[in-house]
Amino acid sequence: MRCWAEINIKNLYHNIDEIEKVAPKEKMIAVIKADAYGHGMLKICESLIQKRIRHFAVATAEEALKVKEFDNDVSVLILGPIEYEYMDKISEKNIYFMVTDFEEIKYLEKSQIPTDVFLKVDTGMGRVGFQKYEIDELIEKLKNCKFVKPIGIFSHFSSSDTDAKYTEFQENNFEEISKKIISKLPSVKYKHLLNSFGSLKLKNDKYDFVRVGIIIYGGVTDEETKPYKFKPVMSLFAKISYIKKLKEDSFISYGNTYLGKAGQTYATVSIGYADGVRRDLSNKGYVYYKGHRCEIVGRVCMDQLMVHIPAELADEVKKGDVVEFFGENISVSEVANLCNTISYEILCGISQRVPRIYVK
Ligand SMILES: *Cc1c(COP(=O)(O)O)cnc(C)c1O
Numbered sequence: 001m002r003c004w005a006e007i008n009i010k011n012l013y014h015n016i017d018e019i020e021k022v023a024p025k026e027k028m029i030a031v032i033k034a035d036a037y038g039h040g041m042l043k044i045c046e047s048l049i050q051k052r053i054r055h056f057a058v059a060t061a062e063e064a065l066k067v068k069e070f071d072n073d074v075s076v077l078i079l080g081p082i083e084y085e086y087m088d089k090i091s092e093k094n095i096y097f098m099v100t101d102f103e104e105i106k107y108l109e110k111s112q113i114p115t116d117v118f119l120k121v122d123t124g125m126g127r128v129g130f131q132k133y134e135i136d137e138l139i140e141k142l143k144n145c146k147f148v149k150p151i152g153i154f155s156h157f158s159s160s161d162t163d164a165k166y167t168e169f170q171e172n173n174f175e176e177i178s179k180k181i182i183s184k185l186p187s188v189k190y191k192h193l194l195n196s197f198g199s200l201k202l203k204n205d206k207y208d209f210v211r212v213g214i215i216i217y218g219g220v221t222d223e224e225t226k227p228y229k230f231k232p233v234m235s236l237f238a239k240i241s242y243i244k245k246l247k248e249d250s251f252i253s254y255g256n257t258y259l260g261k262a263g264q265t266y267a268t269v270s271i272g273y274a275d276g277v278r279r280d281l282s283n284k285g286y287v288y289y290k291g292h293r294c295e296i297v298g299r300v301c302m303d304q305l306m307v308h309i310p311a312e313l314a315d316e317v318k319k320g321d322v323v324e325f326f327g328e329n330i331s332v333s334e335v336a337n338l339c340n341t342i343s344y345e346i347l348c349g350i351s352q353r354v355p356r357i358y359v360k
């Protein structure tokens with residue numbers, strides 16, 4: 001294997017135990033969309049079922065159908081908008097989904113299939129969901145529905161990691177809207193709002209569920225989650241394929257952006273941007289190798305990249321040795337910062353070409 005992502009199930013379970021300090025397992029909806037943030041949807045699902053998690057959320061109808069096919073007894077909620085052609089099939093499979101506007105309700109009524117739905121309300125995320133001014137009309141419409149039965153209501157935070165004030169504003173909005181809806185529509189039994197950071201920072205006794213994603217995978221830093229500590233589930237490794245000691249200064253990689261120095265040792269590593277190592281890391285990122293951070297030098301190529309080997313390791317570096325891109329020694333959040341993005345994007349950007357190796 002030239003490169004691989006090691007998925008550590010022990011760390012996954014540690015993270016669940018940590019979440020249990022704020023919410024019991026029965027209350028957790030494990031978010032496993034986007035191939036479980038790159039960790040492998042069905043494997044993560046299976047491991048979490050063994051840990052007695054029963055509720056899952058995904059982003060698309062295809063993801064939901066895969067989970068249901070894997071285990072028909074777990075509950076699955078689709079968090080993203082779905083296309084009309086999927087609605088019959090997923091309601092038939094008892095997959096929960098949300099309605100976000102009046103057009104969807106009209107479609108479901110017209111199709112005359114009894115359907116349990118969640119109502120998605122926009123409390124300030126500005127993505128999808130009923131607007132506050134539409135709630136009265138929504139209640140009236142739903143009262144007259146013969147087939148659409150609202151069983152729950154939820155909303156989503158935009159800034160629970162960074163903006164306590166705005167999060168409180170959204171929570172108040174949600175409280176107001178959900179109270180009104182639940183008092184007028186008795187079939188609505190479930191409500192939930194908190195995502196990962198929301199669950200760690202806010203009380204959840206008002207809610208039936210918490211929707212946890214990134215903290216399950218440990219794609220967070222201790223500062224962000226204090227006093228809770230999460231462990232990285234994914235570590236990304238690759239092998240050294242080639243080593244050279246330069247006799248004279250010479251350029252390394254595309255575009256001649258890095259001039260290698262005479263006398264220095266450089267190693268080529270078998271991983272590149274097609275595997276999910278971002279090109280932003282060119283001349284900026286590093287890998288962890290035998291207790292040292294080695295700089296990525298020159299541009300990251302599609303399938304390979306080069307690193308500088310410090311003098312202390314120059315004599316012992318050898319072909320086939322393994323370097324870490326992120327994991328126990330370099331956090332994925334740190335890598336994300338270097339790439340001007342968030343850990344989520346790095347994790348789900350590890351491509352399908354990279355084998356996932358599950359360890360217990
Ligand atoms: C992705 C998603 C989550 C999980 O978010 P995290 O920040 O990973 O906890 C929760 N709710 C909705 C609606 C989402 O789309």
